[in-house]
Amino acid sequence: MRIVVTGREGQVAQSLAALAFEHDVEVVLCGRPELDLADARSIYPALAALKPDAIVSAAAYTAVDKAESERELAFSVNAVGAGAVAAAGKQIGVPVLHLSTDYVFDGSKSGAYVETDRTGPRSVYGASKLEGEKRVTAEISDHAIFRTAWVYSAYGHNFLKTMLRLGETRDTVSVVADQWGCPTSAEDIAAAIIVASKRIVSDSDPRLRGIFHLTGSGEASWADFAEHIFACAGRFGRHPVAVNRITTADYPTPAKRPANSRLSGRKLEEIYGITLPHWQASTEKAVRALLASQGS
Numbered sequence: 001m002r003i004v005v006t007g008r009e010g011q012v013a014q015s016l017a018a019l020a021f022e023h024d025v026e027v028v029l030c031g032r033p034e035l036d037l038a039d040a041r042s043i044y045p046a047l048a049a050l051k052p053d054a055i056v057s058a059a060a061y062t063a064v065d066k067a068e069s070e071r072e073l074a075f076s077v078n079a080v081g082a083g084a085v086a087a088a089g090k091q092i093g094v095p096v097l098h099l100s101t102d103y104v105f106d107g108s109k110s111g112a113y114v115e116t117d118r119t120g121p122r123s124v125y126g127a128s129k130l131e132g133e134k135r136v137t138a139e140i141s142d143h144a145i146f147r148t149a150w151v152y153s154a155y156g157h158n159f160l161k162t163m164l165r166l167g168e169t170r171d172t173v174s175v176v177a178d179q180w181g182c183p184t185s186a187e188d189i190a191a192a193i194i195v196a197s198k199r200i201v202s203d204s205d206p207r208l209r210g211i212f213h214l215t216g217s218g219e220a221s222w223a224d225f226a227e228h229i230f231a232c233a234g235r236f237g238r239h240p241v242a243v244n245r246i247t248t249a250d251y252p253t254p255a256k257r258p259a260n261s262r263l264s265g266r267k268l269e270e271i272y273g274i275t276l277p278h279w280q281a282s283t284e285k286a287v288r289a290l291l292a293s294q295g296s
């Protein structure tokens with residue numbers, strides 16, 4: 001089975017490529033210049049040429065703060081581009097598995113969000129991804145949208161790598177402690193997406209289609225996540241780093257984030273039988289791999 005993935009360098013795309021052999025699938029990454037989400041006309045020819053059995057729509061404009069001043073580009077990639085990927089999937093006749101975000105919610109709920117909860121993005125990025133979900137849904141019924149959150153991996157830029165970098169030169173790092181979510185390993189996302197792709201390609205059950213929440217088990221604040229990263233790094237020989245727990249008000253950013261973006265994984269578990277590992281276990285694995293690769 002050949003899974004064609006949008007985005008060449010992305011965390012999820014790279015993790016899919018890394019797991020392909022183990023899961024006995026072929027993963028082909030497709031990105032700029034052949035496939036440019038900001039140029040809708042490039043999308044169908046690039047995807048059709050690769051003859052996919054399923055398309056994973058993982059590429060996105062992910063610069064959350066920058067999107068506040070690049071609204072047009074964010075919508076062109078995350079909404080129009082995502083819709084064009086879905087339309088291409090329909091034309092080719094294959095399912096589309098699309099990645100979305102916890103930032104479609106406003107964060108005012110006290111418990112974990114379920115798929116049917118009211119959306120209300122607080123940022124341009126969140127709004128552009130929500131519009132992307134709507135376009136995917138409108139373009140192709142044979143789709144699954146996976147909302148994930150707080151993604152980290154050995155690839156690209158992410159919070160875990162930032163913490164490890166800061167920890168090299170500092171004894172204390174200030175981290176926001178009043179935003180709650182689910183740290184999620186890109187490798188765990190990739191494994192789940194491969195399993196889901198196999199199911200959706202071979203099973204026309206409508207319950208496998210629609211929106212699903214896909215995040216690491218458990219929950220944390222950014223400060224909790226940082227503390228665990230430094231604790232893991234300490235076990236692999238790094239010097240201790242303390243976390244100074246601050247509030248969102250102490251760390252203003254251009255884009256507003258939801259205070260609570262915990263996502264319930266119950267629907268995914270019930271319908272696909274998939275539960276991601278606890279975020280602490282996957283974080284430890286990622287820290288160990290990263291430090292080993294750096295020879296720390």
Ligand SMILES: NC(=O)C1=CN([C@@H]2O[C@H](COP(=O)(O)OP(=O)(O)OC[C@H]3O[C@@H](n4cnc5c(N)ncnc54)[C@H](O)[C@@H]3O)[C@@H](O)[C@H]2O)C=CC1
Nearest residue numbers: 007008009010011012036037038059060062099101148151
């Ligand atoms: N990183 C995170 O914390 C979260 C990510 N997500 C979503 O998960 C998906 C995967 O995220 P990551 O792998 O972390 O993203 P990433 O930021 O690591 O990679 C994004 C990829 O999209 C590509 N891309 C950007 N603009 C493009 C364009 N115009 N044409 C073609 N490719 C383009 C980039 O080159 C890159 O390869 C995205 O849809 C993202 O919105 C959802 C929640 C949290």
